[in-house]
Amino acid sequence: MSMPAEPLAQVLEEARRKGKLRAERFGDLAYLRLTDDLRRVPRGTVVHGGEAVYGYPRIGRILHLARGLREQFRHPVWVEEKIDGYNVRICRLGGRPVALTRGGFVCPFTTDRLPELLDLRLLEEEPDLVICAEVAGPENPYLEGGPPFIPEDVQLFVFDLMRRGRPGFLPREEVYARVEAYGLPAVPRYGRHGLEEVAALRALMKRLEEKGAEGIVLKEDAPEGRRAKYTTAYACVQDLRAGADAFTDLPPEYFTGRILRLALYLEEQGYAGEALEQVQRRLGAALVEGLLDAVARFRREGRVAQVYRCRLRSREAAEALLAHLRAGAGHAMRIVQRELRREGEHWRLVFERQPPSLNGLLGHLLRGGLVYD
C-alpha cells in the first residue's frame, strides 16, 4: 500500500461533501467513519481527534499459486496463515483501547473482550500503534462457525501493525519482534520464501488442507510490498456449505466464484483418483445438504434464521452489541435476542438474525411459484 496521492484532510473534505464520512458514537466516544474507498484511502478509515486510523486495505486473491507468485511479486514473500474470522484494528481511541471493524465501527463485542484476547501493554508503550488481527472461533457475533482448530469461544490472531495517522504497515521483522516480545497471539508464520519455492508452498497448502485452515497470505519482502491471498479447497467447501443457508439471498457469484476457485486449486495441486473424488463428494454434499438443511428449517420455522452465540464480560457490552447489529441490519432483517444470562465469568448471549418470514425466492418456490429462466 502506498501513500495516498492527496493529503488526508482534502480527501476527508471530499468524503464529507459526498456523504461518505459518517459521524458515529460508541458510548461517549465520537468519531468519523469513511464509508467507501476514496482516492486510495480505504473504506473503514476512522478519524478521531483530527487523526486517522487507516482502513485495512483489501488483499487480492490469486487462484494459481505458481503463476501468481511470478505475476504478482518481484521479491521473496513472507508466508502467513490466513485465519477464517473477521478483521479488526485495535488501537487507543479517546484514551482507551478499542477494536474497529473492517467498516470502521467500534465493535462492542471485540472491544469488550480485548483484555482476554491479548496483552494490551504494547498499546501502552507505543500508543500510536494499530494492531491488525483476525478474530475467529465458533462463538462470535458475525460469522457462523469457525476454524475446526478453535474448539470454543473466539481467539485473536495478530497479523499486521500500522501506525496511527499513516497508511501502510510496519515491516515484517518489526511486527514479528513485537509479537515475540509481548507474547501476542499471532497467525502461524511459515517463513520467507523465494518465488521459485512453489513445491514447498504446495506442500504447505497440503498440510493446511489437513488442518482445516483457510489458506495463506503472501507478503512481499520489500517496502510497500505487494500482497496476495491463496486459499485451500477446504475453505471453498466450507464457504459453500455455510452460504447454502442464505442461498437465494447471497449474490450468485458467491457460489460460482468458490466453485471456480476450488477447481483451479485441485488442478494446480494435481488432485486425481480417490483424492479428487473425495473432494467432489464433499462439494456435492456441501451444496445439497446445505440447501436441504435450509429447506427443512424453512418448512419448520417459516424462515432460515441464523443463530449466533457469544460470550461477553458485561451485560452492557451485550446490549451495545445488539444495538450495533440492529443498526447495521437491513430494515427487513431482525436481530432477536434469545438468551442473555450469566455463565461463570461471562454473560452468554444467544441471538438470531431473522430474515422476514416466508419471504423471498425460496418461499415463492416452496409454495409452488413459477420462475422464468
Add this chain to the structure above:
Amino acid sequence: MSMPAEPLAQVLEEARRKGKLRAERFGDLAYLRLTDDLRRVPRGTVVHGGEAVYGYPRIGRILHLARGLREQFRHPVWVEEKIDGYNVRICRLGGRPVALTRGGFVCPFTTDRLPELLDLRLLEEEPDLVICAEVAGPENPYLEGGPPFIPEDVQLFVFDLMRRGRPGFLPREEVYARVEAYGLPAVPRYGRHGLEEVAALRALMKRLEEKGAEGIVLKEDAPEGRRAKYTTAYACVQDLRAGADAFTDLPPEYFTGRILRLALYLEEQGYAGEALEQVQRRLGAALVEGLLDAVARFRREGRVAQVYRCRLRSREAAEALLAHLRAGAGHAMRIVQRELRREGEHWRLVFERQPPSLNGLLGHLLRGGLVYD
C-alpha cells in the same frame, strides 16, 4: 396464452418505432422478426405477407411439483415429456415449409432437414397450421450433446399446433388427433392427470430420471389453460456439466439456479441415503470435471472452443447455416468451419464456436492474475 390486448398491427407499428422489428432474409424470402416481447406478443413472432406467425411463449418452471400443481392450475393437466433440444415452429412461408427458431429466424439447418424429420403433408392439407416442435440429438448446430436416448443425428418431437395469424394453441385432443393421423413424431405423452395425482407424477419423474429425460410439461385442460415445466435431477446435473465449458462466460445464475432446482427436487422426491449420495457425487463431479476439462483445453489450445457436428442435405444449406451462425455470434466469437464433406446421403459439417484466445477471467486467473472478492 390469451389474446394480446391490442390489435397486432398497432403492436407491430410500436415495435417498428422502437427498433424491435427487424427485416430478415432467407434466400429470396423476406420477413419481419420481433426481437423482444411487446404487449403480450412474444419475441420471435414473424410477419410475412401481412400475416403473423406468433412466437412460442415462454413456459414458467415450477420447482415443487405438489405445490406447483395446486398453485398454478384449476383443472386437470395433460402431461407431456420435455425434450432437451431447441424449439422450432414449422410453417409454410412464401410457399414453402420453413422452421423458425425461438428468436424468429428461419433456421437453415432444420429447414433443410425438414423432409427427413417429419411428414409435411399436414401443412399441405392445413396450410395455416404452425407445428411447434423440439429438435434434439447429438448432431445439432446449437447445443452441445443431446438426450442419451437419441444415439445419433437429430430427431424431431412435435408438442403443439398453432394457427397462423392467431396466438394460442390448438386443444390437446386436436393436436393428438393430427399426430396420430399423420404419424408425426411427437413428445411422449403421459396422459391427463388430476391435480391430486402427485404420487403418480412423482413415480413418472423417477422413470424419466432413469431414462435420462429432461422432465415434463404440464398443460392445463382448459381453454387458454396455463402451463408449467418441471425437470429432473438428471437435467440439472447435465446442464451444470455442459455449462462448465463456459463457466466464466455464463451468468452465475445459470449455475446457482440449477443447484437450487436440484436440491428442491431431491427434497420433494425424498432422496436419502445412497441415492442422495449418488446425486451429490454426480453434482460434484459435473462441476469439477467440467471445469478441469475446460482448464485442460484452455491450456492446450489457449481457449475453450465448443465443437458442433451436424448433417445437412446440401452444401448450400451448410453454408447458409454458417452464415446464420456468424451473423448471430457476438463480434468476439468466431465460427470456424472444420469439415464440410459428403458422407453418404448427407453433407457432414463440423465447426467450432471459438471465443477469443486467452481472453476473459479464466485466462487472467491461469496467468496468475488477482481477483478482489
